[in-house]
Amino acid sequence: MKTNIVSIGEIAKRTGTQVSAIRFYADKGLIPALRSNSGHRSFHRSVIRRVSFILVAQSLGYRLKEIKTIMQSLPEQRTPTKLDWEKLSRGFVSELDQRISRLELLKKKLNGCIGCGCLSLKSCQLYNPGDAAAEFGTGARYLLGDKPTEFQPGSNKI
Amino acid sequence: MKTNIVSIGEIAKRTGTQVSAIRFYADKGLIPALRSNSGHRSFHRSVIRRVSFILVAQSLGYRLKEIKTIMQSLPEQRTPTKLDWEKLSRGFVSELDQRISRLELLKKKLNGCIGCGCLSLKSCQLYNPGDAAAEFGTGARYLLGDKPTEFQPGSNKI
């Protein structure tokens, strides 16, 4: 009797998360939840995949708020098709490409810095705070999908 | 009259940070501070570089706690030499290399996933929660230098 409707505990087990996290995602509107008339949440089987997606996206540094936005492209009504997921995955791959090339750039700069005799030269990236903030700080911060824009403690503004 | 001792405001200006942040770093023991007998903090000029280092390290995803540990290798007593900084930078470069290769791997997996017909196959990385958590979640989390080990809300334990 394998239905397409699963309990919150099942979702948690299948995704390796805590029940409280699933509740949290549901309350935040990241995953669609049904309610039994006694108040218990239940989920469509496809929600497992949605949660997996959330986890992967998180591991790439996305905030839940951003993930929610990205997932708007998934159909709320019907179960997402292979094509739906494909689009999202492709987005990730190009995101990864960007990240990789940013890291390569950072590495090149850092390498240059090692050889430059920093302590005496004013032109050094690391030594020059303006540049450092511009090239490493802000850039890399964005690179890691760091702080949100509304509230930025430690924002290295230039 | 260029001394080697600078005020907290100067450090903040030179590094593009807030005074409160410098105070915070000093109190946390990340940068060495002197005190005038009236209680005002003052810093050696080389602290500018230390702060820049902190900013770069942060942008790479390091926690202040980790940065503090890394910086233990810098001499507290004397001003760090070029060689001291070189060692730290080299560490970063190899860290970048690791990150880059992890991202490459992730990309390869994701690419494979796109073509695999996920919705029907159980072998898919994204679909299989255990694998997803292992390959993407935990791995990528560490990759981004994410959560600390003591307290892990949302730790995708397997």
Add this chain to the structure above:
DNA sequence: CCTTGATCTCAACTTAAGTTGAGATATTAA
């Protein structure tokens, strides 16, 4: 001397992403 502007301390607040606990109700297996 006096007024800015810079610092000081210390406590409270911010965001994100959940977790933990209390007290209550549901569901399920024996």
Add this chain to the structure above:
DNA sequence: TTAATATCTCAACTTAAGTTGAGATCAAGG
């Protein structure tokens, strides 16, 4: 039917990295 699980809600707590504000003191220029 009863005991053991599973869920429910809701509020309070956690960490990190600072920020903000209040009230007080310091330092420097005119």
